[in-house]
Amino acid sequence: MRFDILHKPDYAALHATLSAGESITAETGSLVSMDGGIKLESNLKGGLFGAAKRALAGESVFLNTYTASGEGQAVDLAPPTPGDVVHVPMTGTSVIVQRGGFLACSQGVQIDAKWGGARSFFSGEGLIMLKATGAGDLFVASYGAIHLVDVRGTYIVDTTHVVAFDEGLTYRIRKVGGLKSLFLSAEGLVVEFQGTGRVWLQTRSAPALANFLHPFRAVQPQKNN
Numbered sequence: 474m475r476f477d478i479l480h481k482p483d484y485a486a487l488h489a490t491l492s493a494g495e496s497i498t499a500e501t502g503s504l505v506s507m508d509g510g511i512k513l514e515s516n517l518k519g520g521l522f523g524a525a526k527r528a529l530a531g532e533s534v535f536l537n538t539y540t541a542s543g544e545g546q547a548v549d550l551a552p553p554t555p556g557d558v559v560h561v562p563m564t565g566t567s568v569i570v571q572r573g574g575f576l577a578c579s580q581g582v583q584i585d586a587k588w589g590g591a592r593s594f595f596s597g598e599g600l601i602m603l604k605a606t607g608a609g610d611l612f613v614a615s616y617g618a619i620h621l622v623d624v625r626g627t628y629i630v631d632t633t634h635v636v637a638f639d640e641g642l643t644y645r646i647r648k649v650g651g652l653k654s655l656f657l658s659a660e661g662l663v664v665e666f667q668g669t670g671r672v673w674l675q676t677r678s679a680p681a682l683a684n685f686l687h688p689f690r691a692v693q694p695q696k697n698n
Contacts, residue, residue: 476489492545495644499576503550504539504549505550507548516535533565549601552576558615563606563610568638568639574636578610587681611635635664638672
Protein backbone atom coordinates (compact mmCIF):
# COMPACT_ATOMS: atom_id res chain seq x y z
CA MET A 474 0.00 0.00 0.00
CA ARG A 475 1.16 3.50 -0.86
CA PHE A 476 -0.37 6.46 0.94
CA ASP A 477 -0.34 10.24 1.21
CA ILE A 478 -1.81 12.35 4.00
CA LEU A 479 -3.26 15.44 2.37
CA HIS A 480 -4.31 18.88 3.68
CA LYS A 481 -2.46 18.63 7.02
CA PRO A 482 -2.98 19.65 9.75
CA ASP A 483 -6.37 21.38 9.61
CA TYR A 484 -8.48 19.19 7.32
CA ALA A 485 -6.31 16.11 6.85
CA ALA A 486 -7.40 13.19 4.67
CA LEU A 487 -5.81 9.84 3.86
CA HIS A 488 -5.24 8.90 0.20
CA ALA A 489 -4.35 5.17 0.00
CA THR A 490 -3.35 3.43 -3.24
CA LEU A 491 -3.77 -0.35 -3.14
CA SER A 492 -2.29 -3.23 -5.08
CA ALA A 493 -4.62 -5.88 -6.56
CA GLY A 494 -6.17 -7.91 -3.73
CA GLU A 495 -4.85 -5.53 -1.05
CA SER A 496 -7.19 -4.19 1.64
CA ILE A 497 -7.48 -1.32 4.09
CA THR A 498 -9.87 -1.33 7.07
CA ALA A 499 -11.45 1.93 8.20
CA GLU A 500 -13.95 3.41 10.62
CA THR A 501 -17.47 3.58 9.21
CA GLY A 502 -18.44 7.00 7.92
CA SER A 503 -14.86 7.89 6.98
CA LEU A 504 -15.16 7.28 3.22
CA VAL A 505 -14.68 10.34 1.01
CA SER A 506 -14.26 8.66 -2.39
CA MET A 507 -12.89 5.54 -4.08
CA ASP A 508 -12.22 3.97 -7.46
CA GLY A 509 -15.12 2.01 -8.92
CA GLY A 510 -13.27 -1.31 -8.86
CA ILE A 511 -12.82 -1.32 -5.08
CA LYS A 512 -15.02 -3.75 -3.16
CA LEU A 513 -16.54 -2.53 0.12
CA GLU A 514 -17.45 -4.98 2.87
CA SER A 515 -18.75 -4.18 6.35
CA ASN A 516 -18.03 -6.60 9.19
CA LEU A 517 -18.51 -6.98 12.91
CA LYS A 518 -14.93 -6.57 14.11
CA GLY A 519 -14.01 -9.16 16.72
CA GLY A 520 -17.39 -10.95 16.58
CA LEU A 521 -20.41 -10.11 18.69
CA PHE A 522 -18.42 -9.68 21.92
CA GLY A 523 -15.85 -7.46 20.23
CA ALA A 524 -18.63 -5.40 18.64
CA ALA A 525 -20.29 -4.94 22.02
CA LYS A 526 -17.02 -3.69 23.50
CA ARG A 527 -16.57 -1.25 20.61
CA ALA A 528 -20.10 0.07 21.17
CA LEU A 529 -19.29 0.71 24.83
CA ALA A 530 -16.14 2.52 23.71
CA GLY A 531 -18.21 4.93 21.64
CA GLU A 532 -16.87 3.42 18.41
CA SER A 533 -18.86 2.11 15.47
CA VAL A 534 -19.93 -1.52 15.83
CA PHE A 535 -18.94 -2.16 12.19
CA LEU A 536 -15.67 -1.54 10.39
CA ASN A 537 -15.45 -1.18 6.60
CA THR A 538 -12.87 -3.09 4.56
CA TYR A 539 -11.93 -1.77 1.12
CA THR A 540 -10.30 -4.31 -1.26
CA ALA A 541 -8.78 -3.45 -4.62
CA SER A 542 -9.73 -5.62 -7.59
CA GLY A 543 -6.95 -4.17 -9.74
CA GLU A 544 -3.56 -2.54 -9.45
CA GLY A 545 -3.32 1.09 -8.34
CA GLN A 546 -6.90 1.60 -7.17
CA ALA A 547 -7.28 4.34 -4.55
CA VAL A 548 -9.54 5.19 -1.63
CA ASP A 549 -9.78 8.49 0.24
CA LEU A 550 -10.69 8.56 3.94
CA ALA A 551 -11.19 11.41 6.41
CA PRO A 552 -12.17 11.78 10.09
CA PRO A 553 -15.49 13.45 11.03
CA THR A 554 -13.92 16.49 12.75
CA PRO A 555 -11.50 19.15 11.43
CA GLY A 556 -8.02 18.05 12.37
CA ASP A 557 -4.97 15.98 11.64
CA VAL A 558 -4.15 12.43 10.54
CA VAL A 559 -0.84 10.73 11.33
CA HIS A 560 0.76 7.47 10.27
CA VAL A 561 1.91 5.13 13.05
CA PRO A 562 4.15 2.32 11.76
CA MET A 563 3.32 -0.90 13.61
CA THR A 564 6.19 -3.36 14.09
CA GLY A 565 4.66 -5.89 16.46
CA THR A 566 4.16 -3.54 19.40
CA SER A 567 0.78 -2.30 20.67
CA VAL A 568 -0.70 1.19 20.65
CA ILE A 569 -3.72 2.27 22.72
CA VAL A 570 -6.09 4.63 20.90
CA GLN A 571 -8.73 6.73 22.62
CA ARG A 572 -12.28 6.53 21.29
CA GLY A 573 -12.74 8.47 18.07
CA GLY A 574 -9.00 8.38 17.33
CA PHE A 575 -8.94 5.33 15.04
CA LEU A 576 -9.22 6.10 11.32
CA ALA A 577 -7.80 3.14 9.39
CA CYS A 578 -5.24 0.33 9.30
CA SER A 579 -3.62 -1.93 6.75
CA GLN A 580 -3.63 -5.71 6.62
CA GLY A 581 -1.61 -7.17 9.46
CA VAL A 582 -2.93 -4.73 12.10
CA GLN A 583 -5.69 -5.94 14.42
CA ILE A 584 -8.05 -3.59 16.22
CA ASP A 585 -9.63 -4.69 19.50
CA ALA A 586 -11.12 -3.06 22.60
CA LYS A 587 -9.13 -2.78 25.81
CA TRP A 588 -10.87 -2.48 29.17
CA GLY A 589 -9.89 0.82 30.78
CA GLY A 590 -11.59 0.19 34.12
CA ALA A 591 -12.47 2.96 36.53
CA ARG A 592 -9.45 5.02 35.45
CA SER A 593 -10.96 5.73 32.04
CA PHE A 594 -14.44 6.09 33.52
CA PHE A 595 -13.39 8.91 35.83
CA SER A 596 -11.46 10.65 33.07
CA GLY A 597 -14.68 11.05 31.11
CA GLU A 598 -13.21 9.15 28.17
CA GLY A 599 -15.48 6.11 28.34
CA LEU A 600 -14.92 2.66 29.81
CA ILE A 601 -12.98 1.19 26.91
CA MET A 602 -10.07 2.19 24.70
CA LEU A 603 -9.05 0.55 21.45
CA LYS A 604 -5.90 -1.54 21.16
CA ALA A 605 -3.99 -1.82 17.87
CA THR A 606 -1.53 -4.72 17.53
CA GLY A 607 0.45 -6.39 14.78
CA ALA A 608 2.66 -5.22 11.92
CA GLY A 609 1.60 -2.76 9.27
CA ASP A 610 0.22 0.76 9.02
CA LEU A 611 -2.05 2.44 11.57
CA PHE A 612 -3.65 5.84 10.96
CA VAL A 613 -5.02 7.89 13.85
CA ALA A 614 -7.00 11.12 13.66
CA SER A 615 -7.56 14.06 15.97
CA TYR A 616 -9.56 17.21 16.58
CA GLY A 617 -6.91 19.86 15.88
CA ALA A 618 -3.27 19.13 15.04
CA ILE A 619 -1.41 16.11 16.42
CA HIS A 620 1.71 16.58 18.53
CA LEU A 621 4.01 13.62 19.25
CA VAL A 622 5.82 13.51 22.60
CA ASP A 623 8.58 11.02 23.45
CA VAL A 624 8.08 10.36 27.15
CA ARG A 625 11.13 9.64 29.29
CA GLY A 626 9.99 9.49 32.89
CA THR A 627 6.80 11.32 33.87
CA TYR A 628 4.55 13.37 31.59
CA ILE A 629 1.12 14.89 32.33
CA VAL A 630 -1.66 15.45 29.77
CA ASP A 631 -5.23 16.71 30.06
CA THR A 632 -7.52 13.73 29.51
CA THR A 633 -9.36 15.37 26.60
CA HIS A 634 -6.14 15.90 24.63
CA VAL A 635 -4.90 12.28 24.52
CA VAL A 636 -5.16 10.62 21.09
CA ALA A 637 -3.00 7.52 21.53
CA PHE A 638 -0.03 6.13 23.44
CA ASP A 639 2.31 3.15 23.50
CA GLU A 640 0.99 0.29 25.61
CA GLY A 641 4.33 0.08 27.42
CA LEU A 642 3.61 3.33 29.26
CA THR A 643 1.88 3.10 32.62
CA TYR A 644 -0.69 5.73 33.45
CA ARG A 645 -3.06 6.94 36.14
CA ILE A 646 -5.86 9.53 36.23
CA ARG A 647 -5.51 12.21 38.89
CA LYS A 648 -6.59 15.74 39.82
CA VAL A 649 -4.59 18.88 39.09
CA GLY A 650 -3.73 20.11 42.58
CA GLY A 651 -6.38 19.91 45.29
CA LEU A 652 -10.17 20.15 45.14
CA LYS A 653 -10.02 23.95 44.86
CA SER A 654 -7.83 23.70 41.77
CA LEU A 655 -10.06 20.99 40.33
CA PHE A 656 -13.16 23.19 40.39
CA LEU A 657 -11.65 26.67 39.89
CA SER A 658 -8.77 26.15 37.45
CA ALA A 659 -10.99 24.80 34.62
CA GLU A 660 -8.36 22.08 34.06
CA GLY A 661 -10.24 19.08 35.48
CA LEU A 662 -8.48 15.70 35.46
CA VAL A 663 -5.19 14.72 33.85
CA VAL A 664 -3.38 11.55 32.79
CA GLU A 665 0.00 11.00 34.37
CA PHE A 666 2.13 8.80 32.10
CA GLN A 667 5.25 7.08 33.38
CA GLY A 668 7.95 5.10 31.61
CA THR A 669 9.44 5.27 28.14
CA GLY A 670 7.25 5.55 25.05
CA ARG A 671 5.26 7.79 22.75
CA VAL A 672 2.13 9.85 23.39
CA TRP A 673 0.14 11.47 20.57
CA LEU A 674 -1.73 14.62 21.67
CA GLN A 675 -4.38 16.71 19.95
CA THR A 676 -4.10 20.49 20.17
CA ARG A 677 -7.84 21.03 20.55
CA SER A 678 -10.45 19.60 22.92
CA ALA A 679 -14.04 18.84 21.88
CA PRO A 680 -15.40 19.31 25.46
CA ALA A 681 -13.64 22.68 25.65
CA LEU A 682 -15.31 23.71 22.38
CA ALA A 683 -18.69 22.60 23.72
CA ASN A 684 -18.17 24.68 26.88
CA PHE A 685 -17.18 27.70 24.77
CA LEU A 686 -20.32 27.42 22.61
CA HIS A 687 -22.70 26.70 25.50
CA PRO A 688 -23.53 30.36 26.32
CA PHE A 689 -24.44 31.00 22.68
CA ARG A 690 -26.88 28.12 22.30
CA ALA A 691 -30.44 28.90 21.27
CA VAL A 692 -32.87 28.49 24.17
CA GLN A 693 -36.51 27.86 23.35
CA PRO A 694 -38.91 29.93 25.51
CA GLN A 695 -41.11 27.85 27.76
CA LYS A 696 -44.81 27.84 26.96
CA ASN A 697 -47.30 28.46 29.71
CA ASN A 698 -49.95 25.80 30.10
